[in-house]
Amino acid sequence: MLDRVKKHFKSQKPKKTPAQRARQQAALLANVAEEQRGKLNADILDAATELGMVENIALLANSTENNFTGVNMYCDDEAVFVQAPLNPRATDIAACCGRAMEVRGDAFLARVRDNEDEFERLDFTLREVSSSAPWVKEAAAQNERKRNAESAQAAFARMQAARPENGAAASTAPPARVTELTPAEAAKEEGNAAIKRGDVAQAEAHYSNALRLDAGLTSAHNNRALARLRLGRWADAEADCDAVLAREPRNVKALLRRGAAWEKLGRADEALQDFRRAAELEPQNLEARHAIGGVLQE
Structure with a gap:
């Protein structure tokens, strides 16, 4: 676009x-x-x-x-x-x-x-x-909240700077930090970039490489599940989600993606169970609501 x-x-x-x-x-x-x-x-x-x-x-x-x-x-x-x-x-x-x-x-x-x-x-x-x-x-309300938060932060900074013990050169800004990615995290980021440009097969390969470098990188399992769903590899996507949920039982993305895999595999009851669990954890999640409605209509 x-x-x-x-x-x-x-x-x-x-x-x-x-x-x-x-x-x-x-x-x-x-x-x-x-x-x-x-x-x-x-x-x-x-x-x-x-x-x-x-x-x-x-x-x-x-x-x-x-x-x-x-x-x-x-x-x-x-x-x-x-x-x-x-x-x-x-x-x-x-x-x-x-x-x-x-x-x-x-x-x-x-x-x-x-x-x-x-x-x-x-x-x-x-x-x-x-x-x-x-x-x-919704945008107007969101931007109003943002302006109010920025005003409050500015007021707090002025108050802190005005304290005698801080001195004229006092600063409330935290020191900048630079976070270096591990090789596995870098491979995962390459997968994310591939997903965004629509190259799902390449993304799946990058996520697999990330997991070869770090088998415990949960986010790579979760993202590979998404790629595998788009590739129609339902059972493989389910396995990735299982790996995530074994470590993070409240991971909503993994619940939604495993539910989607189970739905494609004809396991509607289990899919519905995952979708409902996701909706319980995040009541505002529209994807979970739509997924529940989709299963119930079948």
Whole structure:
């Protein structure tokens, strides 16, 4: 989808003038650390301004509260520099979602489900592009909570800095940490990337490699179960889920995936038992509810 959107933006906008290119490069440099700016020559800056990137704005962020289902707005990140016309409808929709911004040029909306292990684009109808749509109200509430939390954090930081014992140079920010991946975790991440680009067979191979490197990597078992379900390898998917649930009996993803495998294997009663257990653990999980309804209708 992003490739199609990028192609659309490229076909719609005129060639940038030297003045527009200069403004865009100045904006790029403003986001680069001062000590790094000297390393960026004219060729690098020219290449950067020809990338034609798509700006992804999360109007409704995916989270546990919404079953990891969000709504994103995709805009041309060069729209401001090429002086694209104001998009009133997209600007108003963003405002209704609690994201005050000026959207210029064409904009696209899409619903996605992304829980970091799996990524899926979901249906999103034109009728839902309305200020009264449920997702818009949910986004407005979510963004309001986020602003309130940020305000509270800022107030706390000011209070801490004002304490005499802290001194003028006191900082409340925790030290940055860099976490290095093990070889098994790196292989699992390669599998996640393959899943997102739709290469399920390659993903299954990466997850298997991760488990060869670390047989106790539960998340790799869970993700391989997903890949094997998509490959139609029901019994293998069940085995992976069993391995997860032996260590983590409350793992909802494993329960849902084992239930899906059992359903395909004709074991509806056991599938229903797993789906109901998942719903008990996460009452807001829409996938669990739909799965229960699907089994009961059979």
